[in-house]
Amino acid sequence: DAGVTQSPTHLIKTRGQQVTLRCSPKSGHDTVSWYQQALGQGPQFIFQYYEEEERQRGNFPDRFSGHQFPNYSSELNVNALLLGDSALYLCASSSLGRKIYGYTFGSGTRLTVV
Amino acid sequence: AQTVTQSQPEMSVQEAETVTLSCTYDTSESDYYLFWYKQPPSRQMILVIRQEAYKQQNATENRFSVNFQKAAKSFSLKISDSQLGDAAMYFCAYRSEILGNEKLTFGTGTRLTIIP
Numbered sequence: 001d002a003g004v005t006q007s008p009t010h011l012i013k014t015r016g017q018q019v020t021l022r023c024s025p026k027s028g029h030d031t032v033s034w035y036q037q038a039l040g041q042g043p044q045f046i047f048q049y050y051e052e053e054e055r056q057r058g059n060f061p062d063r064f065s066g067h068q069f070p071n072y073s074s075e076l077n078v079n080a081l082l083l084g085d086s087a088l089y090l091c092a093s094s095s096l097g098r099k100i101y102g103y104t105f106g107s108g109t110r111l112t113v114v
Numbered sequence: 115a116q117t118v119t120q121s122q123p124e125m126s127v128q129e130a131e132t133v134t135l136s137c138t139y140d141t142s143e144s145d146y147y148l149f150w151y152k153q154p155p156s157r158q159m160i161l162v163i164r165q166e167a168y169k170q171q172n173a174t175e176n177r178f179s180v181n182f183q184k185a186a187k188s189f190s191l192k193i194s195d196s197q198l199g200d201a202a203m204y205f206c207a208y209r210s211e212i213l214g215n216e217k218l219t220f221g222t223g224t225r226l227t228i229i230p
Binding site: 110 | 118151156157158159160161205207214215216217218219220221222223
């Protein structure tokens with residue numbers, strides 16, 4: 001039973017560029033959340049997708065956008081990259097309405113903006 | 115808004131000994147969930163233990179147990195018989211019970227070192 005899969009594992013982008021990160025949730029999960037983890041910090045919630053809609057959003061600018069596909073996989077897009085966007089981006093999947101221990105995290109995408 | 119505070123940036127313990135990691139949180143809600151996650155160098159967040167606020171009994175998972183003090187808003191993690199594989203970053207996290215507010219709010223983490 002595959003867990004959460006994220007791609008790519010590492011990425012280097014230039015300031016001002018755009019980036020797309022991808023996440024495939026654990027089998028049986030229908031909800032995907034994205035978190036940003038700066039170096040030495042705890043993860044910060046970006047947004048959550050369920051039924052292809054953004055269900056909840058954290059305190060991130062509109063440069064951060066996402067999408068969920070009918071197969072429950074998700075993308076995180078960041079436009080006009082800033083140096084401060086350099087971080088580990090974690091995807092977590094769950095099943096809305098099921099028991100709380102349903103959260104499963106991927107190993108993340110390390111984004112470096114130069 | 116809820117906040118989670120971990121006041122110990124780093125902790126170390128001798129192998130086979132016991133260590134306690136501290137966590138406090140602030141919320142006005144009465145029903146919620148608390149978690150401890152472990153993040154090894156592989157970067158994946160691994161659930162260690164969870165606690166439902168409505169349960170008075172402290173959660174335990176093998177060598178891991180918590181001391182949940184709801185009135186004091188304290189949620190510490192005790193690791194018994196520490197093993198080298200326990201070395202990692204440990205994050206305390208809060209999740210509201212309110213539907214539509216399922217995000218996790220994390221603390222800043224505690225780096226645990228196991229001394230052989």
